[in-house]
Amino acid sequence: EAGVAQSPRYKIIEKRQSVAFWCNPISGHATLYWYQQILGQGPKLLIQFQNNGVVDDSQLPKDRFSAERLKGVDSTLKIQPAKLEDSAVYLCASSLDGAADTQYFGPGTRLTVL
Amino acid sequence: AQSVTQLGSHVSVSEGALVLLRCNYSSSVPPYLFWYVQYPNQGLQLLLKYTSAATLVKGINGFEAEFKKSETSFHLTKPSAHMSDAAEYFCAVSSNSGYALNFGKGTSLLVTP
Numbered sequence: 001e002a003g004v005a006q007s008p009r010y011k012i013i014e015k016r017q018s019v020a021f022w023c024n025p026i027s028g029h030a031t032l033y034w035y036q037q038i039l040g041q042g043p044k045l046l047i048q049f050q051n052n053g054v055v056d057d058s059q060l061p062k063d064r065f066s067a068e069r070l071k072g073v074d075s076t077l078k079i080q081p082a083k084l085e086d087s088a089v090y091l092c093a094s095s096l097d098g099a100a101d102t103q104y105f106g107p108g109t110r111l112t113v114l
Numbered sequence: 115a116q117s118v119t120q121l122g123s124h125v126s127v128s129e130g131a132l133v134l135l136r137c138n139y140s141s142s143v144p145p146y147l148f149w150y151v152q153y154p155n156q157g158l159q160l161l162l163k164y165t166s167a168a169t170l171v172k173g174i175n176g177f178e179a180e181f182k183k184s185e186t187s188f189h190l191t192k193p194s195a196h197m198s199d200a201a202e203y204f205c206a207v208s209s210n211s212g213y214a215l216n217f218g219k220g221t222s223l224l225v226t227p
Contacts, residue, residue: 042206
């Protein structure tokens with residue numbers, strides 16, 4: 001079974017530029033998560049989708065971050081404009097459904113903002 | 115809000131020694147608790163999870179954890195460390211809304227020969 005796919009793996013941009021990340025979850029997984037992992041810290045939830053609806057985006061900086069999950073499958077996360085403090089690894093995860101279900105993580109996209 | 119605290123950002127053990135990584139949780143309701151491992155430049159991989167069934171949970175690679183409600187703890191152990199266990203370990207708890215995970219800050223495990 002294929003795992004969670006993410007691209008690109010690495011991205012370097014200048015501050016104030018825009019960037020987009022893509023995630024393809026495991027087939028059949030209804031729930032998709034985007035986490036931000038700053039160096040030396042644990043991942044922090046940015047947004048959670050259930051199918052193509054948003055369940056929780058309370059920690060998403062909506063003035064610069066946006067995300068969508070069209071057709072309840074793939075998802076994109078966008079940052080516009082980027083700030084230096086956005087340098088982090090962006091992890092996508094998916095799960096079948098429910099609190100006890102295992103979340104499967106992709107390899108992440110490492111973003112460096114100069 | 116539910117949260118976890120990992121005690122010790124770095125733990126060093128000798129190969130063959132006991133591994134003990136500490137995690138305490140804060141939750142007003144029975145929690146779901148998880149341990150994940152992260153190898154360099156990779157995503158997180160589930161080691162084990164507690165979902166209110168047996169309090170002693172066995173996971174992959176010889177790891178296990180015991181849920182202790184009286185101590186609000188969910189410590190991760192392995193009887194004998196291998197060099198390949200060197201990685202970052204994260205304890206996590208399901209949040210109140212939507213089942214997203216609240217992670218601890220992580221513990222870096224170093225295994226020395």
